[in-house]
Amino acid sequence: DAKTTQPNSMESNEEEPVHLPCNHSTISGTDYIHWYRQLPSQGPEYVIHGLTSNVNNRMASLAIAEDRKSSTLILHRATLRDAAVYYCILIEGKTSYDKVIFGPGTSLSVIP
Amino acid sequence: GAVVSQHPSRVICKSGTSVKIECRSLDFQATTMFWYRQFPKQSLMLMATSNEGSKATYEQGVEKDKFLINHASLTLSTLTVTSAHPEDSSFYICSARVRTVRTEAFFGQGTRLTVV
Numbered sequence: 001d002a003k004t005t006q007p008n009s010m011e012s013n014e015e016e017p018v019h020l021p022c023n024h025s026t027i028s029g030t031d032y033i034h035w036y037r038q039l040p041s042q043g044p045e046y047v048i049h050g051l052t053s054n055v056n057n058r059m060a061s062l063a064i065a066e067d068r069k070s071s072t073l074i075l076h077r078a079t080l081r082d083a084a085v086y087y088c089i090l091i092e093g094k095t096s097y098d099k100v101i102f103g104p105g106t107s108l109s110v111i112p
Numbered sequence: 113g114a115v116v117s118q119h120p121s122r123v124i125c126k127s128g129t130s131v132k133i134e135c136r137s138l139d140f141q142a143t144t145m146f147w148y149r150q151f152p153k154q155s156l157m158l159m160a161t162s163n164e165g166s167k168a169t170y171e172q173g174v175e176k177d178k179f180l181i182n183h184a185s186l187t188l189s190t191l192t193v194t195s196a197h198p199e200d201s202s203f204y205i206c207s208a209r210v211r212t213v214r215t216e217a218f219f220g221q222g223t224r225l226t227v228v
Contacts, residue, residue, distance in 0.1 A: 032215045043220050046216050046219075099158060102155045103155060
């Protein structure tokens with residue numbers, strides 16, 4: 001399985017932007033870059049995903065490096081509700097059978 | 113987005129009994145469903161992958177006779193923890209992927225199992 005590397009933890013002040021990095025140097029051409037987050041005692045929640053181009057949605061933005069070996073999840077204005085563990089995961093795009101394997105993720109703390 | 117409903121959200125059972133957890137995709141057909149287990153302060157650990165109408169594929173170290181998975185339809189998968197013991201106490205989470213070109217995975221709310 002292709003793997004990702006993320007910092008164990010990060011802190012942000014409330015209402016400031018947050019940039020969560022992810023390295024995936026062994027990514028293959030058919031791997032999509034996905035981000036999920038997990039709030040305490042809940043199942044993971046889909047945040048955003050992309051293949052090559054930067055992506056924006058109502059929750060976040062995803063910036064993908066030109067060589068696709070790294071990406072950054074951007075939360076434009078952190079709120080206390082954004083405190084969660086964020087997982088960067090590579091999911092192969094050809095089939096729905098591919099396993100979704102979680103790494104340790106980044107635990108984001110938001111300081112009021 | 114697509115909705116995955118998991119039931120029950122919490123269950124307490126006695127040691128030696130069996131517990132069934134249901135996972136339903138409410139508004140889409142799930143070709144593949146995954147079951148995870150998560151211990152406190154740890155990441156999700158994949159237990160098994162199930163495709164509709166076929167036997168589940170278990171990850172190494174997961175006892176298939178203890179964790180019975182059935183994926184009888186495109187919208188329902190069940191996990192039965194048989195002869196539960198206190199060490200089986202954990203947070204169990206199901207996930208489903210859509211039977212289209214979409215690649216996202218959608219997750220249930222999780223089930224907190226406590227075996228006493």
